[in-house]
Structure formats: C-alpha cells, structure tokens
Amino acid sequence: DTGVSQNPRHKITKRGQNVTFRCDPISEHNRLYWYRQTLGQGPEFLTYFQNEAQLEKSRLLSDRFSAERPKGSFSTLEIQRTEQGDSAMYLCASSSGQGETEAFFGQGTRLTVV
Amino acid sequence: GESVGLHLPTLSVQEGDNSIINCAYSNSASDYFIWYKQESGKGPQFIIDIRSNMDKRQGQRVTVLLNKTVKHLSLQIAATQPGDSAVYFCAENRGSSNDYKLSFGAGTTVTVRA
Numbered sequence: 001d002t003g004v005s006q007n008p009r010h011k012i013t014k015r016g017q018n019v020t021f022r023c024d025p026i027s028e029h030n031r032l033y034w035y036r037q038t039l040g041q042g043p044e045f046l047t048y049f050q051n052e053a054q055l056e057k058s059r060l061l062s063d064r065f066s067a068e069r070p071k072g073s074f075s076t077l078e079i080q081r082t083e084q085g086d087s088a089m090y091l092c093a094s095s096s097g098q099g100e101t102e103a104f105f106g107q108g109t110r111l112t113v114v
Numbered sequence: 115g116e117s118v119g120l121h122l123p124t125l126s127v128q129e130g131d132n133s134i135i136n137c138a139y140s141n142s143a144s145d146y147f148i149w150y151k152q153e154s155g156k157g158p159q160f161i162i163d164i165r166s167n168m169d170k171r172q173g174q175r176v177t178v179l180l181n182k183t184v185k186h187l188s189l190q191i192a193a194t195q196p197g198d199s200a201v202y203f204c205a206e207n208r209g210s211s212n213d214y215k216l217s218f219g220a221g222t223t224v225t226v227r228a
C-alpha cells in the first residue's frame with residue numbers, strides 16, 4: 001500500500017498521559033497536514049509542513065500539542081497531559097505541492113482518553 | 115466559526131436514483147472547493163474539486179455545481195449505488211492552490227436504499 005499510513009490506528013490512554021502518533025506520507029510528497037475530527041463533525045485543520053518546516057499552526061493546536069517532521073518524510077504528533085477533550089480522530093494528509101494535485105488522507109488514529 | 119456548512123445532515127436515496135448534496139459557504143473570497151467522501155473508519159477520499167472561475171465540473175458519475183452569487187455548491191451523484199453510502203463533506207481551501215488548509219462542513223450522511 002503506497003498511500004498515507006498512520007500508526008497506531010487506535011489508542012486508548014488515561015487522562016494526563018502523553019501520546020504520540022506517526023504519519024508516513026506518500027513517498028516524495030513534500031507537504032504534510034494534520035487534522036482533527038470529532039464525532040459527527042468535519043475535520044479541522046491543525047498544522048502543516050513543507051518538507052521539514054512547519055509553516056502554519058491552527059489556534060486549535062494548544063501548547064500541549066507538538067508536531068515534528070525532522071527529515072521531511074514521516075511526521076509525529078505528540079499530545080502531552082492528555083485531556084478527555086482530546087478524544088478524536090487524528091488525520092494526516094499529504095500532497096506533492098506541485099501543480100493542482102489533491103491531498104490524500106490516511107485512515108487516521110482514533111484517540112480515546114479515559 | 116466554520117465558513118462552510120451543509121444544508122441537511124442526512125439523505126436517504128433509492129438505489130439507481132440521482133443524489134444531490136448541498137453546501138453553503140460564507141466567505142465570498144473563497145476560490146477553491148472540494149468534495150470528499152468518508153466511509154466509516156476511513157479517512158476522507160477526494161471526489162471532485164472546482165475553482166471559483168468555473169460554475170460546473172463533471173467527473174465519473176459526479177457533477178459539482180458552484181453558484182457564487184448565493185455562495186452555494188452542490189454535488190450530484192448519478193445512478194446512486196450502495197457503495198455511495200458514506201458521509202460527504204464539502205471543504206473550502208483557505209490556502210493557495212497547493213496548500214490544503216481545508217475548512218470542512220459538518221457533513222451529510224447518505225444512505226442508499228436497495
């Protein structure tokens with residue numbers, strides 16, 4: 001499968017714990033996006049990278065959230081001191097950034113904070 | 115607040131009939147819109163896009179119409195099939211043509227009746 005890959009698919013954690021998710025974009029896609037989707041809602045933009053540079057962060061991305069893309073390939077999203085309100089699906093997408101090509105989404109990581 | 119939204123949260127369609135899913139947006143400066151399909155447990159899947167310099171675009175069994183005067187777009191699915199059952203989102207791209215900083219509506223759940 002050469003699509004966007006996200007791991008883990010599901011994560012259950014206790015409130016206050018830290019969690020980290022990984023996204024592997026489509027090979028050679030230089031743009032990578034993180035979105036969050038709560039039940040019954042559309043995805044909400046969190047942040048995006050062009051290569052290793054994080055170019056924009058949404059106001060939704062509180063200080064407890066940090067995203068990295070150290071080598072311009074895979075990315076990680078870490079949530080520190082998780083809260084119940086962090087429970088959501090975290091989606092990653094990538095695009096080539098050249099021409100009018102679409103962004104492809106992964107299947108997401110579903111986080112449940114108990 | 116959100117700048118895009120859908121008129122109806124659910125749509126039930128008889129197999130073989132045509133489906134029409136509506137979406138209203140509020141930002142008159144928006145110039146790029148995308149329709150996504152999301153099946154249960156999966157990430158959003160690109161269906162079709164349209165730029166503001168167009169009022170209609172056709173794909174395979176799908177047509178997107180854009181009415182900038184009333185800030186409305188619609189997705190028409192011809193000969194709806196059981197595999198079309200999913201949640202459909204319209205999204206506005208707030209970035210440049212290559213930046214998928216998307217603003218999604220809440221979605222319309224389409225159920226196809228056999």
